[in-house]
Amino acid sequence: MNVSLFVTCLGDIFYPNVGKSVVEVLESLGCEVDFPFSQTCCGQPAFNSGYREEAKEAARNMIRAFENSSYVVGPSGSCVAMFSEYEELFHNEPEMQHKARSLKERSYEFTQFLVDVLGVNNVGASLNATATYHKSCHMTRLLGVKDAPEALLSEVEGLNYRKLPNCENCCGFGGTFSVKMVAISKEMVDEKIKDIESTDADILIGADSGCLMNISGRMNRLQKPVKVMHIAEVLTQREEK
Amino acid sequence: MPMRIGTTTFNDRIEKGINDEFMRDSVRSAQERLLGKRLDAAEELGSWEDWRNLGEEIRSHTLEYLDYYLYELSEKVKENGGHVYFAKTAEEANHYIQKVVKRKNGKKIIKSKSMVTEEISMNEALESIGCDVIESDLGEYILQVDDHDPPSHIVVPALHKNKSQIRDVFKEKLGYLNTDKPEELTLFAREKLRKEFLSADIGITGCNFAVAESGTITLVTNEGNARLATTLPKTQITVMGMERIVPTWEELDVMISLLSRSAVGQKLTTYVTALSGPKSPLEGDGPEEFHLVIVDNGRSNIIGTEFQEALHCIRCAACINVCPVYRHVGGHGYGSIYPGPIGAVISPLLGGYEEYGELPFASTLCAACTDACPVKIPLHELLNKHRKNIIEGRGLSAEKIAMRGFQYGTTLPILYQVGTKLAPFLSLPFQTNSFLTKGPGPLKAWTTIRDMPAPNNERFRDWFKKRQKEESFE
Incomplete structure (x- = not known):
């Protein structure tokens, strides 16, 4: 199966290890992974700040970049969900709108692809640690990927999984919200960190680098000892018992 | 600007909210309690998604044919012996209400909870002509006693106060001497309010839904105060937003189920009061005179725009109860009597971007609101549409x-x-x-x-x- 990796701009620039892990997991499951180099950002920062024209041009570039891909897989529910907005952005360009719909139909968030398309829950990972999982809002609510991450984590050998209290609450990232509304964002992320600490987890796992950048950035500032990992990185772990 | 709460800037309000530990504790515990109850109530009904779809369909149909249903409603109310007044603006509504009150020589007015009367600042308008206006919803009563502290939530207006703060308000303002036990506090307010009910000249209510086919207005409460306010005074005035209407009793059934379950996690509120005009000669109680004031105040400008779905709102506050931003800043942070996600959508629509332009940005677009809405208003999408309009209207930055x-x-x-x-x-x-x-x-x-x-x-x-x-x- 041929899969095009949509690494996301955050993944490309700040978290290359997440992309590498996605490649590793997909290849271990027999996928052939390619990377269209003309991909940049999905346009969400502009779109969610009210800049539709700017977002539309970013969208045009992404639609072209993945035009020939049979499956597009990205390690971020939020960025993949952004593809669903493209159709509306091109409401007066029927041909682009058609292409936008096609991209949406071919695109999957990483865990969604593993569970729903490849039908895999157990990728053979093992990690001896206590961990909790942060549900990302866009992935859960906009993309509708609710159970795949936990289904995969429940098969990781040695992982002691603790459910996060108030897991439905946003971590306070919200893209440009995190810099425009710093005071509110701080309260939100601090409550999230308090909830994470209440689980006594050594590791916080997430499936979206935006949220993780926010939570880990704040934990780093507060010198919290909790380690932060993307689920793709967890799924490449092979620890002896 | 009648909807406005306070005069401080957005940042000052946010800071004040964040530093108010009492308020934040109250909001947190209320959110958690209400969320649990709402989810249980939804699950118990079964096929909640089908109910939401039905709710959405009813609201969108009603708004599509709003002119037709409003005409039907007004004809029926008149047939039942009531008076109907269409108010284009807040001023028109207040002016009409003042006129009725003066004509009836009304001095004491007892009210049941109503957001639209907050929106048009009706209490102030009546106080300005010398009336004594008394809120009979317990939450609103507490706020009124506390020097007109504004509501911070559309269903639970005194949500930002905990029981010991309420005890202090009663003690300081009314000479209350007992503890902060909710039963004792309630009993005290009940005794005070009972006297007011019995001596009021005019009862004023809001309206949860008006039923077009029979000219009926319905009110849901847990305290029974709306029933007293519509039974004891000789004159009743009901004020409703023009979109708060259902075609028939069949749709009312669905909407009240969605409202009670979404607002407070109950199958049904303790009281559902339905009133079709003044009392008939055969009836023992009820008002002798009935006025229905239907308020536009900017709503008709929303019809036909990309924001029409905002008018589907049934004011259940489910979106507010799940909002992580509201959780930390509280209702007063929004600076509008309509707080939370729905407030951030409708306050700019009714009050303008100049006044409420920050609100659409005070959201992470996490979509918890959209998920919770019983009539499926795409709240986070509407917030983003506001952002687009605000940015397009701004110069180079x-x-x-x-x-x-x-x-x-x-x-x-x-x-x-x-x-x-x-x-x-x-x-x-x-x-x-x-x-x-x-x-x-x-x-x-x-x-x-x-x-x-x-x-x-x-x-x-x-x-x-x-x-x-x-x-x-x-």
């Missing part, structure tokens, strides 16, 4: 220039290539142990409270390219 830069950076892959390649070097001065701890522009805002990972020297694309090369050599 540093942010606009940055976003134009974003556009070039994302559409010219070469610019993206070079920009992201340079990022690790450009950010070197701001780095401490592979984290950025300070910086200019948005980075400055980001790093006031958190660190930022430094851009990697080897981007993912560099690694992938290298790997491809190695593979082609193998």
Whole structure:
């Protein structure tokens, strides 16, 4: 199966290890992974700040970049969900709108692809640690990927999984919200960190680098000892018992 | 601006909210309690999604044919012996109500809870002609006694106060001597209010839903205060937003089920009061005179726009009860009597961007509101549409220039290539142990409270390219 990796701009620039892990997991499951180099950002920062024209041009570039891909897989529910907005952005360009719909139909968030398309829950990972999982809002609510991450984590050998209290609450990232509304964002992320600490987890796992950048950035500032990992990185772990 | 709460700036309000530990404790515990109850009530009904779809369908049909149903409603109310007044503005509504009150020589007015009367500042208008206006909903009563503290929630207006604060208000203002036990506090308010009910000249209510086919107004309460306010005084005035209407009793059934379950997690509120005009000669109680004031106040401007769905709102506050921003800033932070996600959508529609332009940005667009809405209003999408309109209406700004830069950076892959390649070097001065701890522009805002990972020297694309090369050599 041929899969095009949509690494996301955050993944490309700040978290290359997440992309590498996605490649590793997909290849271990027999996928052939390619990377269209003309991909940049999905346009969400502009779109969610009210800049539709700017977002539309970013969208045009992404639609072209993945035009020939049979499956597009990205390690971020939020960025993949952004593809669903493209159709509306091109409401007066029927041909682009058609292409936008096609991209949406071919695109999957990483865990969604593993569970729903490849039908895999157990990728053979093992990690001896206590961990909790942060549900990302866009992935859960906009993309509708609710159970795949936990289904995969429940098969990781040695992982002691603790459910996060108030897991439905946003971590306070919200893209440009995190810099425009710093005071509110701080309260939100601090409550999230308090909830994470209440689980006594050594590791916080997430499936979206935006949220993780926010939570880990704040934990780093507060010198919290909790380690932060993307689920793709967890799924490449092979620890002896 | 009648909807407005206070005169302080957005940032001051946010800061005040965040530093109010009592309020935040109250909001947190209320949110958690209400969320649990709502989910249980939804689950118990079964096929909640089907109910939501039905609710959405009813609301969208009603709004599509609003003129028809409003006409039907007004004809029926008149047939039943009531009076109907269509008020284009808040002023018109208040003027009509003042006129009725004066004609009846009304001095004491007992009210049941109504957001639209808050929206048009009706109490102030009546007080200005010398009336004594008494709120009979317990939450509203507490706020009124506390020197007209504004509501912070549309269903639970005194949500920001805990029981010991309520005890202090009663003690200071009314000479209350007992403890902060809810039963004792309620009993005290009940005794006070009973006297007011019995001596009021006029009862004023809001309206949860008006039923067009029979000219009936319905009210849901848990305290029974709306029933007293519509039974004892000789004159009743009901004020409703023009969109609060259902075609028939069949739809009323669905909407009340959705409302009670979404608002307070109950199958049904303790009282559902339905009133069709003044009392008939055969009836023992009820008002002798009935007035229905239907308020537009900006609503008809929303019809036919990209925001029409905002008028589907049934004021259940489910969106407010799940909102993580509301959770930390509280209702007063929004500066409008309509707080939370629905408030951030409708306050700018009714009060303008000038006044409420910050609100659509005070959201992470996490969509918890959209998920909770029993009539499926796409709240987070409407917030984003506001953002688009606000930005389009603004002149050139540093942010606009940055976003134009974003556009070039994302559409010219070469610019993206070079920009992201340079990022690790450009950010070197701001780095401490592979984290950025300070910086200019948005980075400055980001790093006031958190660190930022430094851009990697080897981007993912560099690694992938290298790997491809190695593979082609193998």
